[in-house]
Amino acid sequence: MSASLPVTPQRPRTIPTVSAPRRNVAGQLLKKTGLIRGNGEDVSMKEASSSKPQHRSMRSRTTMQAKAMEAVKGKAASMAMQRSSASAARGETPPTTRGPVTSRIPKRPVASEASVVETWKKVVSKRYNAQNLFLNLDNLAVDEDLAKAKITITKTRESREVHVIMKIASQLDPPPITISIANNGFDGSVIFGALNRWLPNVVNLSLIGNKVRSYRDMEIFGGPKWILKKLREIILLENPLHETAVTDGKVELYRNEIARKFPSLEILDNIPLPHIKYGVAPTTPRVPLVPQPARSFPTPMRPSAVAPEIGAFISNFLESFLDKFDNSRPSLHTVYTPQSTFSFSYDSTIPPQARQRGFMYKMPNQRKLDWKAWHGAGSRNLMKTHNSLQDARDKLYTGADDIVVGLSTLPTTKHIVTEGEKFVLDVMQLDVGAGPQLLVTVHGEFVEEPGTIDGIRSFDRTLVLAPAPDNSVAKINGWEAVVISDQLNIRAYSSHDSWTIGPLLTQQEEAEAVISAGPSQTRSENPSAAMSDVTGSGPGEVLHPLLVDLADSQRAAMTQLKAMTGLNYQYAMMCLEANGWDIAQAKSNFDELVNSIPPQLPPEAWIES
Amino acid sequence: MAARDKQLAPPAKKQQVHRPNKIDRPEVDYVNRAAEGFLQIYYECMDGPQRDANIAELYRDTSVLIWNGETVNGAQQIKEFYAKMPQSKHEIQSWDCHPVPGTNPTAILVTVSGIVLHGEMPPKMPQTKKHGVLHRIFSQSFVLTPEPKPMIQPGAEAGQEADRYFIRADTMRFVG
Known part of the structure; x- marks a missing residue:
């Protein structure tokens, strides 16, 4: 998990998260409030809410991947990726009917939201080769249709357009598996965030000529450890990350770091990575091991296994x-x-x-x-x-x-x-x-x-x-x-x-037992109530639940940061966890978030729930 | 990235330890990558809706699994054992790996800890009854070993053959 709050990409990676379990309150909260960049980002167009579910069956994934291979082998999609910058830029669109009416409306500099989406749909579909499953989004800045509709694209990490493009691309049928987004100068984190959200099964990807600056760009705050799990080939040439690696003479390290981000990767920057495989040749399509999942564990807890x-x-x-x-x-x-x-x-x-x-x-x-x-x-x-x-x-x-x-x-x-x-x-x-x-x-x-x-x-x-x-x-x-x-x-x-020897219950079995036992059986262990007798606080004074599991030094840090910022417990904890419980750093991170435009903290950050 | 980080980096707080005998081991990068790729595949197969049959392909006849103290020998038995295991959802919180010294080809020791749920959650669990769905902590160690490479085929380039890792040893305990 990334160690920073959103919008602080420049935090050096040498300052790690001291205690930020992936399922912490903060992470969930971030998701809820949509603060998480990338997969939590609100695209804000009506379209965006009706997203396709990202889950696909194993079978369909496999098929897609097989098609990808064919596309790459047969039609040389990966070569196409390199050539693409030129071809897309030429604007090969057939002169179709005029775009949405927006341009006729006088003195209206920006097109309406609906017509913008229509234009994007047109642009995306004209750039899609459904036969190769290849989507060419190179050089959008010179796209005629976009220019005609006066659509400009924000390139920074706050960009909504990148999300809109990827969302529309995700609705293509059949979905693309090879995508080239070359020569757009997009911020790396917004590209990977949008791909993770909308096109998580992309297989071949060219990002030549963008602004991928750090390995962090390939991480989703509070998200899964690995994104784009089907990625087979990626090109990151002409991005600051690659250029810095070349300048510093650290290309080998760069290649290993990228390979680590995408364990399924086989080709990076047109050069194969050393292969690593696991197990016997995997069966394709994948088959389930169990027709019907078992309800109980096959064995109880056993003692130490020592001959x-x-x-x-x-x-x-x-x-x-x-x-x-x-x-x-x-x-x-x-x-x-x-x-x-x-x-x-x-x-x-x-x-x-x-x-x-x-x-x-x-x-x-x-x-x-x-x-x-x-x-x-x-x-x-x-x-x-x-x-x-x-x-x-x-x-x-x-x-x-x-x-x-x-x-x-x-x-x-x-x-x-x-x-x-x-x-x-x-x-x-x-x-x-x-x-x-x-x-x-x-x-x-x-x-x-x-x-x-x-x-x-x-x-x-x-x-x-x-x-x-x-x-x-x-x-x-x-x-x-x-x-x-x-x-x-x-x-x-x-x-x-x-590890007490004896029967083991699954959480499902425990939950069902609780439900069938009815309301009177509710266990009465309430940490905050039980605690008051140990902490010495009066019976009426109840410690906030988030403080219960913290060390004393961490509680003190919470109190201090709350006093400095007025944040509620949840946000104070989130901020401290992301900053290794270093108060000074948490405070400066907070300042950064508050002073950024638009502000990166929602109003509820100051409201105690 | 490096340049930008340097500018903004506050003074390092890391404990400075003098390590006169430290050696830099670039080959460890490859081991990390192999272990990382393995973990992704292993838990994805394990936690699939009906568990992926490919999980059995990660073991072979010499593999040994110790699951909460129960010893299971060989790929076939392990496969049958996993078929009887309820649906699971693992979340790794910490992992580490080493090349095992003195092994050729290099074996990899991987240790993992994290949280896990078993079974399907009843959809209408009342808020106050969340006690029933507390994750367990699991600790798991693997020894991965690459299969001996086949004789190089005439015409094939030496060194191009991929390392193919198996699970030689797998021990798992619920520890919290």
């Missing part, structure tokens, strides 16, 4: 490993090899079930925890788009020497391994290396900063272990195994009873 013969070995190893991790991290030098890898990431999502149970206020020290220390140490959460490929390289520790440096940056911990029920392990053998290896996944909890903060975190840790060779440094230091690979993920606390 009995290695049980003792694993638990001895982990006990020792976690003890050293807690008490003398530098001594772990001997358990890693010169090739071993380590990295950590944190997931700041507030676990919904833990939230409902109110751990934040029922447990003594949870509100002292925030993510600043983990964030500062360099979380390698690759879901966060502020982690560029270079960051991903930097945040990977390789070799024992480097790893112990990395470990030393993390907050101190205490794993209470004597309380066995608080941990669960899944272990399996691997055969991907030269010798036998074990894949070990541990889930559990630890005390963060024991003695000072004493809050509880949950964690997941995945290790690849190999037997320590005789006479190796590891063996001499008492290790039976070496750690080949080590990935640590830290989460907000959620109880170990998640």
Whole structure:
């Protein structure tokens, strides 16, 4: 998810979101208020509300893609994309009947909305080759029909026209799969926003000669992680992003970043990307695995999956490993090899079930925890788009020497391994290396900063272990195994009873049970009511629900930003989350939003609901 | 982008750590991309309306799945297991990946955490009864490994053959 509020594209990506789970209140709110640029943008024409549903069946997608391939192969659509700038610009329109009457009305500089849409429809359809499924929108500035109708196009990110064009294009039948929008100078974020909203299944795309400036342009705030999931080929030549990459000698990095944005991409700027494939040849068209989805889980929750013969070995190893991790991290030098890898990431999502149970206020020290220390140490959460490929390289520790440096940056911990029920392990053998290896996944909890903060975190840790060779440094230091690979993920606390052995209900089953139980069975856990006795506030004083799950430092930041801006809790939180809980930065982001024209914050941002 | 960002960037707050033994590993970019593409495909197949049968194609006979402690061996059994699994909706919140050292061809260790719902939601869930539809937190780790490349066909250019990744190991737990 993008780390910025809308209209702040210039925020450097080095300032990441500290805790902005994708399903946070803010994100949903943004969607509701239409603040999200791109897929939430209001096109404001009547037409726009009757959008085609974006969902298509798997089958039809596949067919489309097959057609796309044919078009590219047979009719050389990708070549057409390069040639197109010239051909479209020539205005190959047959001299059709006169356009809408607008031009006859004297002294009326701007055409009426309806006639504008009519003109756009005409322009789009004349530029569509339905046989090749190829839509050529190159050089719109010199289009005769647009000029005649005196239609000008806003090129900036606020452009409505780009959305109108894409919406009309989405109504073409059959829908286009190859689109060239070359030489229009459009802002990159509005192009990708409009494509994501109206033509998410585009396969071949030429954006030569536009203003794609940053990788961020390919992200939708609060939207899905990946957009344009069918994209096979894209051309971004003559855009600032590409030009900067060339100037800086970083074309390879640029190519990798683009490939990362569009995992299905095969050709970038006319040059094939290294292929990566998954699985056996996928069946086309795709077929459903299940005729009728099951209602219940196939198995209950099971205990740790560890073969009995290695049980003792694993638990001895982990006990020792976690003890050293807690008490003398530098001594772990001997358990890693010169090739071993380590990295950590944190997931700041507030676990919904833990939230409902109110751990934040029922447990003594949870509100002292925030993510600043983990964030500062360099979380390698690759879901966060502020982690560029270079960051991903930097945040990977390789070799024992480097790893112990990395470990030393993390907050101190205490794993209470004597309380066995608080941990669960899944272990399996691997055969991907030269010798036998074990894949070990541990889930559990630890005390963060024991003695000072004493809050509880949950964690997941995945290790690849190999037997320590005789006479190796590891063996001499008492290790039976070496750690080949080590990935640590830290989460907000959620109880170990998640893995209590026994039946598992789907959320559907739970919901149905609640409905059939009737109104008297409503659970009475109301966080804000239950909290007052712990926070010391009087019974009449109820903490705002959004503050419930926040650390004390975050609550203080909320109060401060509210005082400075008058924003309501929801918007204050949205603003802080997007700015890594940095008050100064949140305030300047706020100023930017308020002072932009048109203002980017809706009136309800100041109204407490 | 770079130039503009530099202008506006406030002083970096990142913890500065001296890492004398740090090595830059450009080959990690490829691994990231492979893992990212995999995750997109995996969860799209998994969460499809009726689950996509292609999910089974991501496993092979040597694959092992441990699902909440239940061990399932081999592509066929995994396929049957997934056919009995209710409809799901995963949302990744965090993921990370490494090339596994000492593997040739390079295997990839991927870890994911996020939120998940199972089953279809009753359409008329009253607002006050939202308790029933709380997401779980899931944690999942994969080891991906490319299939050994076939012998290069006469006439084909060396190195052009795509890496084709399989799931060698898959462990999933509900953890919150």
